[in-house]
Amino acid sequence: MSFRHPDRDQIRIDGVLSALGSPIRLDVIRILNSGGDHNCTMVLTELGLSSKSTMTHHWRVLRESGVIWQRQSGRETVLTLRRDDLDARYPGLIDSILAGTDQDASAEAARPSQPAG
Amino acid sequence: MSFRHPDRDQIRIDGVLSALGSPIRLDVIRILNSGGDHNCTMVLTELGLSSKSTMTHHWRVLRESGVIWQRQSGRETVLTLRRDDLDARYPGLIDSILAGTDQDASAEAARPSQPAG
């Protein structure tokens, strides 16, 4: 299994934003950003999802846009946020996006009487 | 003509990122960020595009995600970047995205043209 990753200078901002313009993939990078090694099943479990094949799709989107590294290790696939590359290319971007997810959670909690919040 | 805009606290990061995860809409906010009033035709012309109905679609995406204001003024529609709202909710986000588009342009120029690698 060999994964295609873009080089740092092949990463494009529209690809990154498009990849992160999805609640499920935002959750993924929040989890990866928390540190430590993660394999696919760990993230899947933490998100409370069940379909491996669906996640394979999301790994590809994140990987091909340059957001994550995906590395085979034995029978597991280790997932890592490409913080160094992303920070080098787009300083402050990932930080403000991660802060934004917290901001949203607060706004959601503060907004009274929204159903299914 | 009355446009539906989200309140500041209804804006969500995934919607913003998804809206800006498109080269054409990134170009739009670059243009709007440069200051001054813009109507639809001005932006259309500056982008070198021709289809008004296609742009109506993009205005809607940008407006409903909270990225731009769209205000009727006579027979024109004035477009404005919602910098104050976006900066208040996601400090540094728009700045780093706009900087990112410049970064990409540089990387593009530095990368010796196509298949040579």
Next chain:
DNA sequence: TCGAATGTACGACTACTCTCGTACAATCGA
């Protein structure tokens, strides 16, 4: 009042995205 300018609404079409089930390949432990 009439025609030009401005931009939305709508329908159609194509292409892509997301999701899932099934099948399969590789690896690890007993």
Next chain:
DNA sequence: TCGATTGTACGAGAGTAGTCGTACATTCGA
């Protein structure tokens, strides 16, 4: 070696996004 674990590949189906042409509503200026 055998079975369980891990995760990709593939195909299908539903839904969404992007594009365009045409039609239409509103406004401005002559």
